[in-house]
Amino acid sequence: DEAERTDRIEAAKAELGDDLVILGHNYQRREIVEHADFIGDSYQLSVEAAEADAEYVVFGGVTFMAESADIITDDDQTVILPSMEASCPMAGMAEALQVDAAWAEITQAAPDDEIIPITYMNSYADLKAFCAEQGGAVCTSSNAADVFEWAFEQGDKVLFLPDKHLGENTAHRLGMEDDVAEWDPWDPEGKDAEEVAESDVILWDGYCQVHERFRAEHIEQVREEYDDANVIVHPECRREVVEAADVAGSTATICETVANADPGETWAIGTEIHLTNHLQRWHPEVEVVPLCGDACMDCNAMRQIDPNYLTWVLEELVAGRERNVIEVPPREAQLANVAMERMLEI
Numbered sequence: 001d002e003a004e005r006t007d008r009i010e011a012a013k014a015e016l017g018d019d020l021v022i023l024g025h026n027y028q029r030r031e032i033v034e035h036a037d038f039i040g041d042s043y044q045l046s047v048e049a050a051e052a053d054a055e056y057v058v059f060g061g062v063t064f065m066a067e068s069a070d071i072i073t074d075d076d077q078t079v080i081l082p083s084m085e086a087s088c089p090m091a092g093m094a095e096a097l098q099v100d101a102a103w104a105e106i107t108q109a110a111p112d113d114e115i116i117p118i119t120y121m122n123s124y125a126d127l128k129a130f131c132a133e134q135g136g137a138v139c140t141s142s143n144a145a146d147v148f149e150w151a152f153e154q155g156d157k158v159l160f161l162p163d164k165h166l167g168e169n170t171a172h173r174l175g176m177e178d179d180v181a182e183w184d185p186w187d188p189e190g191k192d193a194e195e196v197a198e199s200d201v202i203l204w205d206g207y208c209q210v211h212e213r214f215r216a217e218h219i220e221q222v223r224e225e226y227d228d229a230n231v232i233v234h235p236e237c238r239r240e241v242v243e244a245a246d247v248a249g250s251t252a253t254i255c256e257t258v259a260n261a262d263p264g265e266t267w268a269i270g271t272e273i274h275l276t277n278h279l280q281r282w283h284p285e286v287e288v289v290p291l292c293g294d295a296c297m298d299c300n301a302m303r304q305i306d307p308n309y310l311t312w313v314l315e316e317l318v319a320g321r322e323r324n325v326i327e328v329p330p331r332e333a334q335l336a337n338v339a340m341e342r343m344l345e346i
């Protein structure tokens with residue numbers, strides 16, 4: 001039961017002491033975040049991993065996050081993901097091999113233009129490495145607009161991967177709404193060379209199913225139901241949802257906004273349901289409601305991190321066995337780091 005499991009986790013943590021840091025993404029379930037030393041968004045957690053010089057970094061999150069932590073941390077730190085099944089479907093929508101093949105077609109479609117690839121943090125290390133090799137960079141949901149502006153100083157067009165919604169929302173923010181083309185690698189009809197030639201921003205056709213669920217009607221409904229409802233959504237939501245919301249931002253921004261709300265305010269949250277539930281527990285003085293009620297989803301990749309697996313990897317470490325180690329091959333890690341460092345410089 002939960003009490004027994006909690007005792008076992010705490011005992012393992014005590015045994016491992018400073019050799020261990022546990023990170024919990026904002027979308028992890030309560031039974032994971034309660035044991036985490038740091039809770040945060042995907043980028044913050046990698047930075048925490050690098051700053052805490054623990055030998056073992058146990059990551060409550062998904063594979064691309066653990067990869068980023070492995071890239072940023074020192075060589076003598078080991079990153080462990082409690083379940084190897086925790087793979088973000090959106091990151092899987094842009095596999096480096098597939099992007100490599102598409103790159104030839106896209107660059108051929110606009111032979112006179114320099115195209116700069118930008119990948120969202122939610123992507124695998126080999127895609128980040130590809131972007132570095134092609135002169136591009138990584139971005140997060142908080143700095144995508146700055147990275148776009150930088151890219152237009154380097155070249156003529158941006159190929160944005162894998163999340164078409166974050167890409168489109170960013171293009172709109174920069175007033176480029178009429179210059180956007182989509183590239184659907186799975187559909188021959190969705191690869192329009194002429195459109196690519198004419199557009200400044202090319203969006204890879206990836207998306208997050210958790211965030212695509214939200215619709216502008218949900219915002220209308222919540223505003224009808226609650227007189228003074230404020231709406232905050234993640235920028236992985238559709239453009240019309242982001243435009244209708246009061247605020248759009250990363251999970252860290254969502255947390256900060258609710259933490260700074262005045263008592264009695266209502267905030268409707270358009271993101272993964274575990275975070276909404278955490279915000280209700282953490283800020284009982286604020287009325288926190290899920291933007292689409294019972295239809296709000298949890299993330300099936302995040303859900304793979306079962307507290308029993310957390311117990312298992314910790315107890316194995318106590319026994320001297322490293323399980324589920326995430327290790328990015330050195331050349332790929334070095335290149336992916338170049339793409340992440342470009343983002344930091346920007």
Ligand code: 13P
Pocket residue numbers: 026040041042043122140141208234236249250251252
């Ligand atoms: P954040 O970087 O905002 O935490 O988002 C991660 C994520 O997976 C959003 O779906």
Ligand code: SF4
Pocket residue numbers: 062088089090091122208209210211236272299300301302
């Ligand atoms: Fe990936 Fe969406 Fe889950 Fe975030 S919420 S990890 S983008 S599937």
